[in-house]
Amino acid sequence: MLRRTTAALAGSVTALALLATACGGTDQGASATAEKTGKVTFWSFVKGSDQVAAAFNRSHPGIEVTFETVPSGQEYYSKLTNAVKAGTAPDVAVVEYPQLPEFAAQGKIEDLSGSLGPLVKDRFPEAARQLVDLGGKTWAVPRDAAPLTLMYRKDFFTQHKIDVPTTWDAYRNMTERVKKADPAARGGVLYTDNPGLLSALAWQAGGQWFSTEKDAWKVTVDDGPSKKVAEFWGELARKDLVRSLGSLDPFWTSVQKGQTVAYVCASWCAGAQQATVPDQKGKWAVAPVPTWDGKPASAMYGGSSFVIPKGADNSGAAAEFIKWITTDPEGMKAWVSSGTSSLFPADPQLVPVTKAAFPTDYFGGQDVYAVGAASYDAIRQGWQWGPVMGTTNTAIVDQLPKVADGSVTLSGVLSTAQQATVAQMKQRGLQISAP
Amino acid sequence: MASPSARGQRRTAALLLSPFFGLFAAVTLAPLLYAAWLSLFTTRTSGLGFGGTENIFAGLSNYARALSDEAFRDGFLVIAAYCAIYIPVMIGGALVLALLLDSGLAKARSFFQLALFLPHAVPGLIAALIWVYLYTPGLSPVIDLLRSGGISVNFLSVDNAVFSAANIAVWEWMGYNMVIFYAALQAVPREALDAAKVDGAGAVRTALSIKVPMIRPAVALAVLFTVIGSIQLFTEPKVIYNASSAIGSSWTPNMYVQTAAFQNNDFGLAAAASLLIALFAAVLSFAVTRFSRRGSKP
Structure with a gap:
């Protein structure tokens, strides 16, 4: 199990926060504290970064973090x-899990x-640690796990009496029914x-793109x-049951x-959804991601960690900042209270903090973090980037983009990627x- | 023996030329030499790769890898297809517009000159972004309009991307070249035109037999610049790629270089490929110059 019960945790968080502050005083000797001051530049694109930097500066007078978007x-x-090549690297930078091994x-x-x-x-539990501990060394500190979820329009599903799918077979039926109910809509x-x-x-289906054996x-x-x-999604795209679209605009x-009216996403999508489409407030809900056999299974879609690039000027203070924004309850609160981030902390002890700080009125008061927590527990072990x-x-x-018109198959795409990866x-x- | 004045002259010449050579060395020669140096090395690692990397001398193997890579060679075919569409349309269009402006038919000459030149004043990247907006399904009013008329077209597909990219470039460069041709037409001696009129040549005949041959050097120069510019095709397809990756990340040679350097961290390959592109551009511009010069001889 990744974590003990939430109820037990809620109490221990406050204690932990106190403990962390207490440790902060005793852990570091005078010389260490001297190093942990000064200026830190911080590069990030994840939502809430400006707020978290500002909150850190307020509570840490000795360190001045400059956030650059x-x-x-x-x-x-x-x-x-x-x-890094040019020697102008920041002291702290965000790197998503897939890119970490390459860095x-x-x-x-x-x-x-x-x-x-x-x-x-x-x-951090194994599910997060395995993504940052590579070749026997720790390269980054995880911030969020991004367990898969299903986002759907509750009003649309209720109006057309469509059930929320729990298996991928049911998901295919759902996309057919959505299209039938409204020819312009897709599931x-x-x-x-x-x-x-x-x-x-x-990853969720039990795939394993990379693994290491000895050397x-x-x-x-x-x-x-x-x-x-690939065959499942390729068919949905070819039959125009799901849209083939760019992920941004x-x-x-x-x-x-x-x-x-429905899409597979991860925990962070709740925040993105309410920040990007505020006028559909009350219409959306979050459900567990469908699985192949009906038993809970999940994976991470996204998720970020923080690194200290080579050549950073102030790695002492940088480490202090990373520690605060990834594992301190106050840091976690700063990320989420901006309202644009619904990150799911990779450190399970912090879930109650984010849950309390994230406003859920967009989702009609639904406990989106409970869905995330169940999904985090169900993440398949052993995945490596x-x-x-x-x-790749x-x-x-x-x-x-060529999958929808049938000029390539999605499983063919994976084979192409396999060859390109091995060659590189x-x-x-x-x-x-x-x- | 050089007279003092000749020596002084030489000194002045050297002084006046030095800023040019200084800048030329700093911003052209030095990067070229650096690229040549980079192209001889490759980064290697071992085992799982977490033990660090080392730069090893690779000789000419990066060049061999670039040349044997189908993705790189295909980029030149894309450029050829692009040139086959773009150059006739753009140069031809610019020429026709310049001749129309120069003919007695044109009204509101300076207005049209400005209006046609205006697209060139828009920076290339901005122009590409505007066009990609018009090309993107779901955003584009043009696609919505065509669809309501029963026509469905994907401007961003790999088959149509050559047209889409050429279209952006035509929009951007036609007015610019038209202004150059129009200026050249102003320099055509009036006696020649009067003589043609006396001989009974009409407007079209005058344009084709007198004006066009007389501005031939200007047209040849425009073609030369356009060819070199086309080999470096990057901005428009890069923006198209960001909207839809159907064209692939190595669609043109310059995109291949960018992908090698910044997606795959293969700077040796990127440097070798860029030098090959430069070499190709040099050979091609030499050929175009020779061809147009030979053509102008009687």
């Missing part, structure tokens, strides 16, 4: 890589085993520019469970226009064992 997506990772392998981030390793070991989306959801669904990688992007997922426009995810993701994204890994000199 950066674009999300591949452009950001290029920017961060270049900044670590490129030698672009500091090994945090000594400074923050014990914290990670102490506070899902296959993103054309974002491989993250596809990999999360493969070698095993790459199986097109394994059985992943192909099953085109997707949100379709939600706005009532053309997307690969060391050349930039290449690009290979998928380059083909995704060989080029870099990485050990690959035969699948």
Whole structure:
């Protein structure tokens, strides 16, 4: 089990907060505190970053964090890589889990085993730790887990007497019924520019794109469970039962226009939904993600961690800041109270904090964190991201828009990605064992 | 023996030329040499890859890898298809517009000159963003309009992207080249035009047989610049790629370089591919210059 009961936890959080403050005083000697002052630059694109930096500055007079907003997506990772190369890297930067192994392998981030390793070991369950502990070293501190959920328009489902699906078979029926009820509406989306959801669904189905054995990688992007997922979604897209759309403006426009009435997403989508489409307040609800056999199973779609890039000027204060924004109840509260973030803390002890801070009136008072918590518990163990995810993701994204018109199959896309990934890994000199 | 004045002259010349050579060395030669240096190395790691990386000398293998990569070679085919559409339409259109403006038919000459030139004043990136908005299904009023007329077209598909990219470039550059051609037409001696009129040539005949041959150098120069610009095609397809990745991340050679460097962190390959593009552009512009010069000889 990932965590004890929520009731037991609610009480212990306050105690923990006190404990953390108390430890803060005794842990660090005079010399250590001297290092943990000064200026820290902080790069992030996740929602609520400006508020969390401001809240940290208010409570830590010795450290001045300067927040710089950066674009999300591949452009950001290029920017961060270049900044490290040029020696102008920030002290703290956000890196999503899929990109972390590549940053670590490129030698672009500091090994945090000594400074923050014990914290990670102490506070995070295996499901989160396995994403930041790579090759026996700790490279980042997890902020949020992004367990899968299903977002749906309660009003639409009630009006047309459509049941909320709990299995993928039922999900297919649901998409058919949605289209029948309203020819302009769809019950899902296959993103054309974002491989993250596809990999999360493969993970949920029991796929395992990457694994390590001794000193070698095993790459199986097109394994059985992943192909099953690809065939399922490829068919939905070809039959026009789900829309094939870009994940930013085109997707949100379709939600706005009532053309997307259900979509698979993760915990953070609750915040994104209410921030992006405020006028559909009260119409949406969150449900557990459907599964293949009806038993709970989940995976992460997104989720971010914080790293100290190589060449950071002030890694002492940077570590202090990372610790606060990932594991301190006050830090967690600062993320969520902005109202745009519904992050699910990777540290399960902090769930009550975020739950209390997140306003749920958009969802008619629904306990969205309970759905998230159940999903976090059900995340399949053992998933790993690969060391050349930039290449893997690009290979998928380059083909995704062609799935809907039938010019490629989605499982064919996975095979292309498999080949591109293996070729790039060989080029870099990485050990690959035969699948 | 050089006279003092000649020596002084030489010194002045060197002084006046030095800013140019200084800048040329700093912003053209130095990056070229750096790229050449980078292109000889590759980054290697071992095992799981978490033990750090090292730069090793790779000789010319990055060049071999670029040349043997189908994605890189296909980029040049895309450029060829793009040029085949873009250059005739854009240069032809600019020429026709310039001739119309120059003919006696045109009314409100300076208004049209300004109006046609205006798109060029919009920065390329902004222009591409505006066009991509018009190309994106669900956002574009144009697509909605076409759909209500029963026509469904995907401007962002891999088959149509060449047209979509060429369309943006035509919109942007036609007015610019028209202004150049129009200026060249102003320099056509009036005696030649008068002589044509006396000989009984009409407006069309004058345009085709007198005006066009006389502004041939201007047209040749415009073609040369357009060809070199086309090889570096990047902004428009990159913005199209961001809207729909159907065209692929290595659609044009410059996109291939960007993907190699910033998606795959393969700077050696990116440097080698950029130098190959530069070499190709140099050879092609040499060929275009030779071809147009030979053509202008009687």
